[in-house]
Amino acid sequence: MNFLVFLQTNAAPASTGGNWSFLIMMGLIFVVMYFFMIRPQQKKQKELAKFRNSLAKGDKVITMGGIYGVIVEVKEQYVLVEVDNNVKLRVDKGSIVKDSSDIQAAGK
Incomplete structure (x- = not known):
């Protein structure tokens, strides 16, 4: 079987x-x-x-490129950022990343 x-x-x-x-x-x-x-x-x-x-005049900001500055003038598409005495850069609003006060607050 x-x-x-x-x-x-x-x-x-x-x-x-x-x-x-x-x-x-x-x-x-x-x-x-x-x-x-x-x-x-x-x-x-x-x-x-x-x-x-x-964003308003007098705000401290950081750009995507790592440039620290203070806003001098705000327009529709861009801001004028003063990075040193009499050195101003026109920066697109889209490249503003942070407010530097946020970084200082996080460091404390």
Whole structure:
């Protein structure tokens, strides 16, 4: 007698829930990515835009290039920054990164 016939079993039916679990997992990954990556970046961009729109004469600022200065004049697209005595630079508002008082406050 051949015992291999008894060891042979029927294959389990294919699971149909596999597609749904894959879609649920992909949805969860997207939700986690949104809350940990996309949403904080949008919040930072809003804060930076608010800061750039509130620039005023006399504010101490830092440019993207690392130049420290004081705002002398504010226009629609650019600001005039004094970096030394009688040395003024016209800088695009988009390249103003921070207020130097924020850095001084963080250092204390």
